[in-house]
Structure formats: C-alpha cells, structure tokens
Amino acid sequence: MANKSIRYGVNLRKRERAVIKQKNTSYKCDVCGKSAVKRISVAIWKCTYCNATYAGGAFTMKTPSGETAARILSRSA
Secondary structure: OOOOOOOOOHHHHHHHHHHHHHHHOOEEOOOOOOEEEEEEEOOEEEEOOOOOEEEOOOOOOOOHHHHHHHHHHHHHO
16 A cells, blocks of 8 residues: 655645654653663553553653643642
C-alpha cells in the first residue's frame, strides 16, 4: 500500500512532518535516564534500555495536559 501523505497545502505538510518527527523521536526515560523511550503503539511508550513502559500521548510521550496534572499533583503532595 502506498504511503498516504497529505497532498495539498504547505502548512498541512509542515504540520504533518512535525508530528511524524515527534512520533519517531527517542525520549528520555524517567527510570534509567537514558534517551531510549520509543513508541510501541498509540499512546504506549517503552524504554528499550530498561524495559519500562509508559502511557502517554498518541504522538508525544507527555501531553501538555498530562504535564499540568503532574505539576498540580506534585504541589499537593
């Protein structure tokens, strides 16, 4: 099957490129500190070094609303 890419509009293609880059980036692991967290499937992220598994966003490991919730929880604890 052919790669389905956005066809029309420079801004849409730029936005798609940015999202794909975020999806394929390695993120820092909170457990071991290595930059080895990769996307396994939608919203599931796994560290290839220590095998820690995280639930996150569909295209990024941490969503802005999740970071806000973590900040609020850390203040109240």
